[in-house]
Amino acid sequence: MANLNTKKIHDKRPLSPHLTIYKPQLSSITSILHRITGVWLFIGLIGFIWWVVCSIYTSFDNAIAKPEIFETVIGRLVLLSWTISLFYHFLNGIRHLIWDAGYGFNIKTADKTGLLVIFGTLVLTTISWIIALGLI
Amino acid sequence: MKKEKLSYQTNLAKVKALGSAKSGTHHWWMQRLTAILLMPLMVWFSILAIKIVTSTNLELFDLFASPYNSMGIILFIITSLYHAFLGIKVVIEDYIHCPKMKLIMVIMLHITCWISGIAGLLAVLIYNVTIFGAL
Numbered sequence: 001m002a003n004l005n006t007k008k009i010h011d012k013r014p015l016s017p018h019l020t021i022y023k024p025q026l027s028s029i030t031s032i033l034h035r036i037t038g039v040w041l042f043i044g045l046i047g048f049i050w051w052v053v054c055s056i057y058t059s060f061d062n063a064i065a066k067p068e069i070f071e072t073v074i075g076r077l078v079l080l081s082w083t084i085s086l087f088y089h090f091l092n093g094i095r096h097l098i099w100d101a102g103y104g105f106n107i108k109t110a111d112k113t114g115l116l117v118i119f120g121t122l123v124l125t126t127i128s129w130i131i132a133l134g135l136i
Numbered sequence: 137m138k139k140e141k142l143s144y145q146t147n148l149a150k151v152k153a154l155g156s157a158k159s160g161t162h163h164w165w166m167q168r169l170t171a172i173l174l175m176p177l178m179v180w181f182s183i184l185a186i187k188i189v190t191s192t193n194l195e196l197f198d199l200f201a202s203p204y205n206s207m208g209i210i211l212f213i214i215t216s217l218y219h220a221f222l223g224i225k226v227v228i229e230d231y232i233h234c235p236k237m238k239l240i241m242v243i244m245l246h247i248t249c250w251i252s253g254i255a256g257l258l259a260v261l262i263y264n265v266t267i268f269g270a271l
Contacts (some may be wrong), residue, residue, distance in 0.1 A: 004212065005157055022211075022217050027155075027181045035227060038220070038223050038227070039227060041220065041225065042220040042223070042224050045217065045220055046248065048253050049213055049217075049237045049252045049253075049255065049256040050252065050255070050258055052209065052213075052259060052260070053256055053258075053259040056200065056259040056260070056262070056263045057259060060192070060193040060194075060196045060197055062193050065196055066193055069186055086178075086182075090174075090175075093171050093174075095176070096171075097168065097171060097172065100168060128182060128186060131187045131190075132185075132189045132190060134190060
């Protein structure tokens, strides 16, 4: 049976430009960020679940439950990127659910809620990290 | 008289298995439902994560022994894994064009989610049983 996807084999015809010419907008950026944060969250989620599994089976051994890697700068940056992704995906997800319910799906309102999501993400990340670092 | 089912698909489209996959609406609704369920679970998980980070490993024993926390972790693992599975499945289907690779990656996604989910549930369950037996 012939390959259903013949595009790669036969199609050398040019595509018109898209990402290279389209002006980035709040709508498109928030949308692709939702997907990117989702993928990153998935990877972190699998990591978190295996942290739970390994910690439990080693009786919360210090080396496993409190790995040194999260004390390093790079480790903390990775954690920070995951928490930013968490709060962004959470808030933007609520924005999506509001759209699904039928409200606010016009350019003006969507732009306002988009800015709210970004602002909220920064606020929530800052608050949670301040509490987690014990600065409060 | 045999009544023929009305279909607008051409014969070629039928043979190539084009058209709807029939489970799209279910996927869409499950994604939204898990999202709604994850709203309170997310708040709970954020608090748990802060507690995990700020407690010593001796305090972690008690944190995971609490039945409320265990319930929360199990509900969180199941719901977030299902939500993530639905999401990543769509991402794979969007960006992988080769049908063989698409199938392989979706199956690998299934395996990853199932193994991680069962491992997580089993660990929390065994921990609770052990703690309960030690009481």
